Amino acid sequence: MADVKIGNLHKSYGTVEVLKDINLQVEDGAFVVLVGPSGCGKSTLLRSIAGLEPITSGAISIGGRNVSDLAPAQREIAMVFQSYALYPHMNVENNMAFGLKFAGVPKAEIADRVNEAARILQLEPLLKRRPRELSGGQRQRVAIGRAIVRHPKVFLFDEPLSNLDAALRINTRVEIARLHKLLKATIVYVTHDQVEAMTLADKIVVMNKGRVEQVGKPLELYYRPANLFVARFIGSPAMNTLAATLDGKGKAAAVAGVSLPLPAAVSGTGEITIGFRPEHCSIGKTGIPARVELVERLGETGYVHARTADGAALLVEVKGDPGLAQGAEVRVAPAAGHLHLFDGEGVRLAGT
């Protein structure tokens, strides 16, 4: 296994810059998830690490070796594709052995490696089948098996669960986490699903418009998003965000006509954005005034959709049935210690 370092990586198609100054470090044995909306460049970054896309400038090193100009096969990586990319004309065994044959690995060793991967992934009864005779989940396991037999320094996963149905997706997620522990593998994993990111990752890289927005542990991103984009992207349902004005002393912010006290004094004045998660606020006697538009009752929890007089939407998670009707006037109070403040540029205010 090895670490991956990416330094000052740029990539453009003609005049369009798709990756802008990416710097990233993946520690040996870490599970790093690249996450972001579609078109954010996460797949391009993964494909650049794999060597499937040429980079415009910068460097990629794997295990201390600069691989920027090496062909994919020379980088000691293995990739699991979104579509699995199993060779349709070969059976499971040959799919796994195919690359090794071309790498000149002795036959006996190929057989050992294929058998071991088959054992780990419970593919033994399927070795002689063709891909089209397999279910989606089985194909997925073969694709992972094909990566395992290469004994790569780094595993690259490109949205591997997106072609599976919901139930299978959860099982496979658990399976991938198990494999990571078992193989002590370095993994770079791309997904657009933040639940996958939160549950699998040691470290999440949130990307947007070709840039890295924030790198951190899952809960760091949840509790201390570095900017508005991350704040809105991580967490489900998404964080409430409202325009606000700081008072001169930095002790309170005016929101929708009321003054919210701030947990700690912040420097600066003027227009900011405040944010709080639906699960970190409550309906009570004090707080931001709003009118209830819809109440969703899910049983144990419920969601109250409300709107302030300025037209900003608010979502509040409540226990049980709140007993509110449409049109009710309520006040929404963020929980202490769970208020996020962002400056006019959307960057988290210093000291909060």
Added chain:
Amino acid sequence: MRKPVSAFAVHAVLALYTALALFPIILVIMNSFKAKRAIFNTPLTPPMPWNFDPIGYSKVFGDSAIATYYMNSITVTVGTIFLTLLFGAMAAWALTEYKFRWNTALAIFLSIGIMVPIRLGSVSIIQLVSDLNLINTLTALILVYVAQNLPLAVFILSEFIQQIPRDLREAGRCDGLSEYNIFFYIILPLLRPAMATVAVFTMIPVWNDLWFPLLLAPTGGKQTITLGVQQFLGQYITDWNAVLAALSTAIIPVLVLYVIFSRQLIRGLTSGAVK
């Protein structure tokens, strides 16, 4: 509600046309097995023990090199199909997979031949073939037919290659295959159905062509079956037994192959039919 098109009328039209399509073929085959008198007096009667006479066939197989001509046609057709598929798939792969400056220009250059018939260059083709010392060789025919069929082959195969997921080629690259091996071990096996379609499009006109055999290999035992039959018919024009037997000899193998492969063939034609 009255049914506007009755099933009976539809079947009547189709059956009538089918009869029209088959009648001449059946008539020739039927009469080729009959004695001369029976051919003229009772042309619509099938061959029976009392009118049976294989004299036509003994003439066809005795007097001429029909077997050689068959071999020539098979060689030319198989050779043409093989080279057209190989060269066509290689070019289609390069044009769809690789970026290079002249890519679009080259694709257009190759597609001209879909619309412009190669026959119009016959004057120069004869000159060229004789300069290369290939007159009366099957090689000349194969080369000309490959040139004739490549444009459509490249066009159809390109469409199919575009449908092969990009991930498959990239999995190959991750597996350490060279570009050559990606083509020969991954792309080519996946192109089989498309190649069957192209083979159908190539085979029929090549097997049936009269023009180039007439121009490039008219004598010296290098005639194709189509030209051979044409020459034989010219020679025996008044000998009805021989003529009918020669026609049947040319028809029957094609018919048998067609009946066996018609399903695949029609599927090939319909799937490859340019949208």
Added chain:
Amino acid sequence: METASQGRVQQHGIVGMSPGAYARVLIFFLAPAVLVYTLFSVYPLLDTIISSFYSKQNDGSYVYNGVANFVTLLTDPTWSAPFWNAFINNIKFFLIHMLVQNPIGLLLAALLSLPVLRFRTAYRTLIFMPTMLSVVIIGFTWQLILSPLWGIAKMFLQAFGLGFLFGPWLGEESTALITISLISVWQFVGIPMILIYTALLAIPDELIDAATVDGLNQFQAFFHVKLPLIWPTIGLVSVLTFVNNFNAFDLIYAMKGALAGPNFSADIMGTLFYRVFFGNQLQLGDVSMGATIATMMFLIILCGVMIYLFLIQRRLQRYAF
């Protein structure tokens, strides 16, 4: 962190391959097709066009003389009469195909694509059969059938009380071309049938169901829903017919020989080209004039294709289902 390799210039999309190796890959894959195609198709075509601007001198050398060959072909009566004869005949040949072959093909395709039709595959396979056979075979077979000696055609006409209609159709100037055209139609009707049939099958059943719900009967649904959707295919069939007809040769040569008699009444561009280029009982072969006629054929086909591409195809909307 290693030193970043700045300003990397990538000529191609394959990482880790030198430009030289990339060029070798391109050459390996493209060279065979490009070489064979250029040498045996493009070069002869260009060379033929160039030859049409040269003429043979008495000493056997070829001298450039501009468009003189074309002027000769179009104005000198010994050339222009056969040329215009072949040209007009070729147009008739084409029109008969357009007016008989393609409508019959359309009709058969429409019938074959009807829902719940039994024996569909059998009809389709059998009707397509003549298309598989060599033109030589077809030509000779019909020659026998139409021959007064054998009398098959006459027998059939008499069975319907139409015996008086029978004549030596292939042997008479007034009917030879039409007869040969119809034989060609008979042989190749399978091609428009299959192309149109495929296009009809691609139309989703829901559309026809919707038309039925809207109160259209089967005829109306065909003319107002299906037909508009297959115009692009009919356009394609038409241009294919045009190119094939102005390039035709085999059937007439097989039935009537290079002279396309009687009295050149079945002469078309292909047979004229063959006769002029190779010579025959009446005249010596003439490479320059042969090339000139081939160039004219090229121009005619080009015109047809251009009209199709720029006038017809542009106006036809294509629909994706």
